[in-house]
Amino acid sequence: MSKVVVAVDCMGGDHGPEVTVPSALAAVDADSDLSIVLVGLSDAVSGALKAAGRKESERLRVLHAPEVVTMDEAPAGALRNKKKSSMRVAINLVKSGEAHACISAGNTGALMATSRFVLKTLSGIERPAIGGVLPTMKGRTYMLDLGANVDCTPMQLLQFGIMGASLAGALDHIDSPSVGLLNIGVEDIKGNDTVKQAAELLRASGLNFYGNVEGDDIYKGTVDVIVCDGFVGNVALKTSEGLAQMLGGMLRREVERTWLTRLSCLSALPVMKSFKRSVDHRRYNGASLLGLHGVVVKSHGSADSFAFGFALRRAVEEVRSGLSARIGERVNELQRGAA
Amino acid sequence: MSKVVVAVDCMGGDHGPEVTVPSALAAVDADSDLSIVLVGLSDAVSGALKAAGRKESERLRVLHAPEVVTMDEAPAGALRNKKKSSMRVAINLVKSGEAHACISAGNTGALMATSRFVLKTLSGIERPAIGGVLPTMKGRTYMLDLGANVDCTPMQLLQFGIMGASLAGALDHIDSPSVGLLNIGVEDIKGNDTVKQAAELLRASGLNFYGNVEGDDIYKGTVDVIVCDGFVGNVALKTSEGLAQMLGGMLRREVERTWLTRLSCLSALPVMKSFKRSVDHRRYNGASLLGLHGVVVKSHGSADSFAFGFALRRAVEEVRSGLSARIGERVNELQRGAA
Numbered sequence: 001m002s003k004v005v006v007a008v009d010c011m012g013g014d015h016g017p018e019v020t021v022p023s024a025l026a027a028v029d030a031d032s033d034l035s036i037v038l039v040g041l042s043d044a045v046s047g048a049l050k051a052a053g054r055k056e057s058e059r060l061r062v063l064h065a066p067e068v069v070t071m072d073e074a075p076a077g078a079l080r081n082k083k084k085s086s087m088r089v090a091i092n093l094v095k096s097g098e099a100h101a102c103i104s105a106g107n108t109g110a111l112m113a114t115s116r117f118v119l120k121t122l123s124g125i126e127r128p129a130i131g132g133v134l135p136t137m138k139g140r141t142y143m144l145d146l147g148a149n150v151d152c153t154p155m156q157l158l159q160f161g162i163m164g165a166s167l168a169g170a171l172d173h174i175d176s177p178s179v180g181l182l183n184i185g186v187e188d189i190k191g192n193d194t195v196k197q198a199a200e201l202l203r204a205s206g207l208n209f210y211g212n213v214e215g216d217d218i219y220k221g222t223v224d225v226i227v228c229d230g231f232v233g234n235v236a237l238k239t240s241e242g243l244a245q246m247l248g249g250m251l252r253r254e255v256e257r258t259w260l261t262r263l264s265c266l267s268a269l270p271v272m273k274s275f276k277r278s279v280d281h282r283r284y285n286g287a288s289l290l291g292l293h294g295v296v297v298k299s300h301g302s303a304d305s306f307a308f309g310f311a312l313r314r315a316v317e318e319v320r321s322g323l324s325a326r327i328g329e330r331v332n333e334l335q336r337g338a339a
Numbered sequence: 340m341s342k343v344v345v346a347v348d349c350m351g352g353d354h355g356p357e358v359t360v361p362s363a364l365a366a367v368d369a370d371s372d373l374s375i376v377l378v379g380l381s382d383a384v385s386g387a388l389k390a391a392g393r394k395e396s397e398r399l400r401v402l403h404a405p406e407v408v409t410m411d412e413a414p415a416g417a418l419r420n421k422k423k424s425s426m427r428v429a430i431n432l433v434k435s436g437e438a439h440a441c442i443s444a445g446n447t448g449a450l451m452a453t454s455r456f457v458l459k460t461l462s463g464i465e466r467p468a469i470g471g472v473l474p475t476m477k478g479r480t481y482m483l484d485l486g487a488n489v490d491c492t493p494m495q496l497l498q499f500g501i502m503g504a505s506l507a508g509a510l511d512h513i514d515s516p517s518v519g520l521l522n523i524g525v526e527d528i529k530g531n532d533t534v535k536q537a538a539e540l541l542r543a544s545g546l547n548f549y550g551n552v553e554g555d556d557i558y559k560g561t562v563d564v565i566v567c568d569g570f571v572g573n574v575a576l577k578t579s580e581g582l583a584q585m586l587g588g589m590l591r592r593e594v595e596r597t598w599l600t601r602l603s604c605l606s607a608l609p610v611m612k613s614f615k616r617s618v619d620h621r622r623y624n625g626a627s628l629l630g631l632h633g634v635v636v637k638s639h640g641s642a643d644s645f646a647f648g649f650a651l652r653r654a655v656e657e658v659r660s661g662l663s664a665r666i667g668e669r670v671n672e673l674q675r676g677a678a
Contacts, residue, residue, distance in 0.1 A: 032595055191491075216577045238554025246476050247618060255610055268607035
């Protein structure tokens with residue numbers, strides 16, 4: 001496999017090096033063509049390396065960055081005042097070509113603002129978007145935007161469709177991924193003006209446009225890619241997180257209600273565990289910042305090292321599949337078509 | 340308890356009289372102060388009555404309506420061309436004062452358009468909204484709008500807050516229900532301009548405004564009432580339906596995978612059933628059309644008679660709690676406050 005270098009912002013997320021470093025170690029061990037640059041406060045990063053009984057090597061370099069972007073910092077402030085942050089230094093490595101991709105579990109707004117400023121947006125893309133992957137009854141589906149853009153024009157929604165189709169094509173090797181537009185009904189007359197115009201653009205785009213889909217189609221797996229503005233996408237994602245947590249909590253409560261209920265569920269434990277594994281959201285960790293010159297992946301802030309590893313592997317896959325170039329080509333094709 | 344008359348659109352929904360009539364029978368049997376007018380094609384309605392071994396009585400009247408609004412009919416078409424539909428006739432009974440409330444499992448758009456045309460919107464309310472109730476980790480929460488209004492002004496979102504607070508106050512007897520504004524972050528700077536301005540209006544309104552909430556707060560039960568535009572609300576609701584279905588399906592699949600997994604889960608069946616009951620969405624069936632002169636409740640189209648009964652009881656509760664008047668008063672208070 002092709003050699004890939006990933007810059008890891010070790011300081012980001014709720015847990016920092018404690019999670020990011022062990023996860024990076026597991027990743028280099030599992031993939032002999034992967035090198036990682038661990039970016040962060042060198043004491044903290046080296047400490048985490050030492051705690052794991054490891055040291056720097058050719059494929060595992062530590063790069064000191066003296067500042068840290070906090071989770072609640074305003075994106076513009078982080079961009080202006082934290083030029084030596086682990087996040088910024090990691091993104092700089094992608095810009096300079098020393099790394100192919102960057103991953104961070106840090107402040108999403110700051111990561112997007114900094115990536116956009118440093119790496120620049122691909123020609124033909126007005127606004128980068130955040131694309132995630134969700135489990136469905138049939139497999140998995142890609143959804144964007146998940147929160148980078150609260151107001152979107154029809155043209156931007158079309159561009160999300162292009163980026164989403166490129167993402168599904170690259171990661172799931174689908175030739176012509178089906179693209180659905182998230183709406184409140186399947187009929188053409190449904191939705192607001194923006195969505196109606198976006199449907200027309202998508203229909204004329206040459207993408208494999210399925211038409212409107214509704215919220216329940218996300219988990220039905222009706223399409224490979226779901227396009228929506230970042231407000232709606234973010235609400236849908238977080239609503240799902242909340243519902244899954246509530247259902248999990250209620251199931252646990254029922255099981256643990258009395259010694260009798262506990263006992264009666266003992267023999268069912270393997271089935272429950274298998275169910276839990278099959279819906280484990282950690283396997284879907286990692287959102288892609290799409291539409292940039294370079295691969296940037298955002299891990300959930302609360303990710304543990306198992307979850308962070310999935311996001312890290314996502315970054316590697318995106319590099320190996322040439323995702324950024326694929327998006328650039330698709331945009332160009334469309335622009336030539338429209339000209 | 341006070342006497343209540345409910346007009347039931349027997350023809351609406353996926354199942355029609357087969358579901359609506361038995362459900363109405365159970366409701367009158369359980370509440371001696373409730374009378375029901377069964378509106379629909381008299382043959383079909385009388386047939387369903389007969390099948391249940393019952394006949395008309397003082398508290399159970401059949402009213403013939405020769406037309407039926409179909410589920411996929413355009414609201415404007417239904418309003419113009421189906422003046423003798425069961426839906427329209429049922430709403431007319433509320434207008435004339437012969438019924439206190441109307442319930443239908445039929446076409447949502449047609450129900451809203453017809454209710455608005457016949458009953459008129461309360462003074463001070465620009466647009467009626469659809470309010471639903473959802474289970475949470477702490478109890479339940481009311482959410483609106485769930486799909487009537489795809490684009491909303493800040494003022495309309497404020498009015499949704501007033502209506503939602505009235506609904507929670509009326510049904511759950513909460514003195515000053517907390518109201519949250521659905522957004523993509525809790526900080527004031529998050530969201531689009533509409534949401535930011537709505538937050539300012541809500542903060543100055545005298546309502547118990549909690550501030551911004553995120554998608555996962557819906558099921559955490561962070562607030563009593565969640566306000567959002569109908570596009571976002573509809574997507575959040577349907578996404579939840581889809582996720583719950585997927586998780587239920589996956590759990591079933593794990594249990595039924597082999598004879599061994601089935602066997603190992605046998606003793607856990609009571610716990611699983613208890614869990615299923617505690618998350619049974621049928622208990623939350625019934626969305627309220629709010630902001631009208633009169634009570635109108637929409638049942639899910641696919642509701643069975645158990646679910647339809649919950650929506651029917653909701654209508655009765657709304658009448659007994661004087662919901663429409665409560666909303667009117669709150670709007671007036673606010674207008675006086677602003678003047």
